[in-house]
Amino acid sequence: MYKIHPMTLLENKSAATPAPREITTKPRVSDKIFRGVVTSFGMSALVILTLIGGFLAVRGIQTFHSQGWSFLTSYKWDVTVDDAGVTTNHLGVGAMLIGTVLVSIVALVVGVPLSIAMALFLTFYAPARLKTILVSIVDLMAAFPSVLFGLWGFFVLMPMATYWAKLIFKYLSWIPIFNAPEPFFERSPFIAGLVLAIMIIPIVTSVSREVFAQTPLDRIQAAYALGATKWGMIKAVVFPFGSSGVVGGAMLGLGRAFGETVAVYTVLNIVFAPNWHVLFGSGGNIASLIILKWGEATGDETTALLAAGFILFVMTLVVNMFANFIVRQTLKSGK
Amino acid sequence: MTMTQVKPQRPWKATPREITTSFGVVASAAAISYLLVLLTGLKGKIGFILSFIIIATILQVAVGVRKFGRKALGDNIAASLIYVGAALVFLPVFSILYMAVAKGAAGLHPSLFTETMFNASFLDPIDKGGLLHALVGTMYLIIIAMIISVPMGILTALYLTEIKGPAAGFIQFIVQAMSGVPSVVAGLFIFTSVILITPLKTSAATGALALAILMIPTVTRTSQEVLLLVPHDLREAGLALGATQWKTVATIVVPAARNGLITATILGIARIAGETAPLIFTIGGADKLNLNPFKDYQSALPFYVWKGLTLGTPESLQRAWTGILILLILVLTLFVAARTLGGKKMGK
Numbered sequence: 001m002y003k004i005h006p007m008t009l010l011e012n013k014s015a016a017t018p019a020p021r022e023i024t025t026k027p028r029v030s031d032k033i034f035r036g037v038v039t040s041f042g043m044s045a046l047v048i049l050t051l052i053g054g055f056l057a058v059r060g061i062q063t064f065h066s067q068g069w070s071f072l073t074s075y076k077w078d079v080t081v082d083d084a085g086v087t088t089n090h091l092g093v094g095a096m097l098i099g100t101v102l103v104s105i106v107a108l109v110v111g112v113p114l115s116i117a118m119a120l121f122l123t124f125y126a127p128a129r130l131k132t133i134l135v136s137i138v139d140l141m142a143a144f145p146s147v148l149f150g151l152w153g154f155f156v157l158m159p160m161a162t163y164w165a166k167l168i169f170k171y172l173s174w175i176p177i178f179n180a181p182e183p184f185f186e187r188s189p190f191i192a193g194l195v196l197a198i199m200i201i202p203i204v205t206s207v208s209r210e211v212f213a214q215t216p217l218d219r220i221q222a223a224y225a226l227g228a229t230k231w232g233m234i235k236a237v238v239f240p241f242g243s244s245g246v247v248g249g250a251m252l253g254l255g256r257a258f259g260e261t262v263a264v265y266t267v268l269n270i271v272f273a274p275n276w277h278v279l280f281g282s283g284g285n286i287a288s289l290i291i292l293k294w295g296e297a298t299g300d301e302t303t304a305l306l307a308a309g310f311i312l313f314v315m316t317l318v319v320n321m322f323a324n325f326i327v328r329q330t331l332k333s334g335k
Numbered sequence: 336m337t338m339t340q341v342k343p344q345r346p347w348k349a350t351p352r353e354i355t356t357s358f359g360v361v362a363s364a365a366a367i368s369y370l371l372v373l374l375t376g377l378k379g380k381i382g383f384i385l386s387f388i389i390i391a392t393i394l395q396v397a398v399g400v401r402k403f404g405r406k407a408l409g410d411n412i413a414a415s416l417i418y419v420g421a422a423l424v425f426l427p428v429f430s431i432l433y434m435a436v437a438k439g440a441a442g443l444h445p446s447l448f449t450e451t452m453f454n455a456s457f458l459d460p461i462d463k464g465g466l467l468h469a470l471v472g473t474m475y476l477i478i479i480a481m482i483i484s485v486p487m488g489i490l491t492a493l494y495l496t497e498i499k500g501p502a503a504g505f506i507q508f509i510v511q512a513m514s515g516v517p518s519v520v521a522g523l524f525i526f527t528s529v530i531l532i533t534p535l536k537t538s539a540a541t542g543a544l545a546l547a548i549l550m551i552p553t554v555t556r557t558s559q560e561v562l563l564l565v566p567h568d569l570r571e572a573g574l575a576l577g578a579t580q581w582k583t584v585a586t587i588v589v590p591a592a593r594n595g596l597i598t599a600t601i602l603g604i605a606r607i608a609g610e611t612a613p614l615i616f617t618i619g620g621a622d623k624l625n626l627n628p629f630k631d632y633q634s635a636l637p638f639y640v641w642k643g644l645t646l647g648t649p650e651s652l653q654r655a656w657t658g659i660l661i662l663l664i665l666v667l668t669l670f671v672a673a674r675t676l677g678g679k680k681m682g683k
Contacts, residue, residue, distance in 0.1 A: 027580070034581035035498055042494025042502070044487050045510045045555070048548060052516065052524045059527060117420025125417060134421075136674060141428055143666050145609025146518075147640050148659050152431045164381070198427045205424075229410035252515070259517025261612035266644060287519045291615055309523040313516065320515035324508065 053317075056310035063307035066300060067091055071307065077272050077293070079301055091304040093311065098274050099189065099284035100315075103264065104257040106193025106278055111200045112250045118201065119208035119246075120238075124230060135209075142202035150266030153195035158267065161191040165279045180280035187269035189283040195263050200253035207249030211242040211330055245330035251323030255316045261287035286312045356398055364391035388419050432663075439660025442653045447661075453623035457643055457651040466658060468624045469639040472539060473665075475628045476618075476635055477604055479543030480550050485600050487547075488554025492599075495555075496562040497584055514552030521548040522613030530617065539628035542618035542635065546607040554603040561595025562588065594676050601673040605666050611637040636662045 027035070063071055066089070074092025081087050118138070122131055165185040172178045215238050223233040265288035275282045290305050290312075297305055349357075368386035392415040399411035442461040448470065455464025491510065495503050525545040529535055565588050573583035589596070614620075619632030620642065636658055643655030 030581045031579045034579075034584070038490050038494045038498055039500055041487055041490035042498070042500065042506055045491055045506060045513050045551065048551070049509055049513050049516075051528060052520065052548075055524055055528045056520070114420050114424050117417045118424045121417050121421035125414070126421075134425075137425065137428060140667070140670055143605045143609070143670055144431065145611065145637055145640075145659065145662055145666065147609065147611045147637055147644065148431060148435060148663065151640075151644060151655060151659060152427075152434055156430060156434055157427075160381075201424055229406060231410040231413035234413070255515045259515075259519065261517070261519040262641065287517060287612070290519055290523070291612065294615060306523055306527055309520050313520045316515050316517055316520075317512055321508070321512050324511045 052313060053310075056306055056313055059303050059306035060310035063091070063300075063304045067304070071304070072097070072311075075272055075274055077289075087300070089300050089304070091301065093286060093289065093308050095272050095274050096284040096286045096289045096308070097311075098276070099268075099270075100258055100286050102189045102276065102278060103192045103196060103268070103283060103285055104254055106190055107196035107200055107257045108250060108254060110194060111197035111253060112204055112246075114197070115201050115204035115249070115253075116208055116246060118205045119212055120234065122205075122209055123212040124234065124238075138202050138205055141198075142206075146199065146260065146262045147266075149195055149199055150263040153191070153263060153267045157194060158186065158191055161194055162186050165190055169279050177276065177278055180277045182280070184281045185279055186281050187267060188279050188281040189268065189275070190278045192264050192268040192283065192285075193278070195267050196257045196260055199260060199263060200256050203256060204246075204249045204253040207252060207327055208242070208246045211245030211249070211327070212238055214245075214331060215241050241333075242330065244326055248323045248326030248330065251319055251326065255320040255323065258285075258316050258319065259287055259312060260285075261291055264288045265291055286315075357395075360391060360394045360398060364394055388415075391415065392419075435656070435660050435663050438653075438656035439658075439663075442657030443660070447657070451622065451624050457646050457654055458648055460650055461653045461657065466636065466639050466654075466661070468621060469634045469636045469658065470661075471624060471626070472542075472618065472621075472633045472635040472638070473608065475539040475633065476543045476546055476614075477608060479540055479628060480546040480607055481600065481604065483543065483547040484550040484554055484603060488551050488599065488603065489558050489596060491551070491555045492558035492562055493584065495559050497580070497588065510552050510555050513548075514556065516548065517612075518545075518549055518610050519612040521545045522616035524548070525613070526616040535629065537617060537619040537632060538630055539618060539625070539633040542614050542633060543628075545613035545617045546610060549610060549613070550603040550607045553606045554599050557599035557602050558592075558596055561592045561599060564595070565591045598673045598677040601669050601676070605669040605673065608666055608669065609637055609662055611641050614638045615641070636665070 067074075070090075070092050072092070073094045074090065075095040076090045076092050078090045079087060122134060122138075126134060162185050165188060166183075168178055168190075169180060169183070169185065173180070219237045219241070220233060223237050228236060264285045268283050268285065268288060269281045270284045270288055270292055271282040272284070273282060286308050290308055293301065293305055364387055367390050368383050371386050372383045392412065395415050396408060396411040399407040444462055446462070447465040447467075449467060450465030451468040452464045452466070453468075491506070494500060495507055495510075522545045525541055525548075529541055529544060530537055535541060569587050569591060570583055573587045574580070578586070614635055614637060618635060618638060620638050621632035621634045625631050625633050640655045640658040640662065643651040643653075643658060646652075
């Protein structure tokens, strides 16, 4: 801070014009430190993500060396110790990959339409006061511990959903996917998918709601002015504008569904065999495989579980990045 | 001249007649579906709910079509489907909350908060032993995870909003990708990168590291939203008064966003408080009180619930339900705190 005494001003008048002050945007030392610290912390997310990928990939490569491609395609997960004490491993996550996809598809098929209905309801149908309460409830749902979903899914949903599965089997078993080799409907991918559907609803709903809320108001009002009903307006304006955002939201939900561990482990009957029948009580998912085998695993098996973790990491990362890209594109176009 | 008070008109408000009609629709649909359940082969709650939904939709559509003509057909069908969809979402939420309270409350007793499982087994009746060790463990986990991830999260948010460096767009993308990292992967990562390699072994600290990975993106994204809400005038005013950027951020921007940043922290805690999967690899799961966060196995509330759940006897399940109720109360409290703080006006 400079304080200019009035006398100096008077004196300066008579003196020669002072040299023009240099005007720069040279940052102070404090700013340099500040910017340096903040920037380096800003990079921390990148560093952590790279480290996660790196550490798990190193383990993954070991497993690929010993198991080859059969790690991805084989359905077996056998560790045998023969009489001489030599351990042979046949480790493959093929069945778990199929299970992961199957369970996640069920979750999307059930969860996404409900989320869209919910998002439309919150954006266009609900009265303002009700809306704030309902939005809070949906957000709260996202904060429920996953082990709670597991407990509830096992003890409350399962008895009901088994009955629904029997009904579907009775009337729709001519559709291949609803068939079952044996009438065993408990702990099926169908039920696990229902639990997952409830778990992904908050994220899909909030992304869809965000996108729907970005719909340009003038287009909405134009539709109403042309005499459209509310549904007519939604069909003509909101869906064309927001559909790719909803797809992105659904993919974010898919990423969640891929990685969900505890709830799926609790509800699903994990079997090392490929199963495409949603109603049949046999399935799996990579995340639940990891905690199923973790307690007893040693040596190569532990490494293989870390490799499975790497596969899961890559799967969710790809899906998530793609989803975020789509959502961002949609939100940008509304501005 | 007499003044006539003009009453405000609200043409969008439902007239008494409309209200009666919609009540009539719901009531008659309920009555018809009740009769259907009584008289025909349809059975149980599902039969009732399904037929109620179908009949209510048909009646609603019929009323609408009678009033507005054919154009209302699609509109009414869509509206009732959307209402039904929204209702179906809330059904499980209330069921979950109800079950947690109903089943969990049965096991609540005071010694739960004063005793550990050191002298008791999960298979004992619920009045033996308690979950003090799990509460302490969860507290340690939350505090350490907070110490790591709050500065990281807020500084990352500052990078994205204040510095807006050349990599800002990319970092934003990475933070979003990081928020999708499965919790089980975070646990595995800490296991391979810390527990296997460094002298820090399975303890509360390793568990907290895994949780911090999940917490950072939540804190970052919420803080970022809040920092973006700080009016730009404030920053410019600070700079115009001759403050450096560091001074502006430290004395103007961050204090203005203080409540929001606390909200971000609380939401981050709520995100990790209930995580179970990463703890399976990183805290070991003790049955006794462990006050040292850097050494020896530790327990946590979600882990306690998990243990009760996997053992699967009636007694251990009772422990699981009670544990989940306490965990849920913790999460709910955090959530309400975040909402109240977040709802306050900025800078107050």
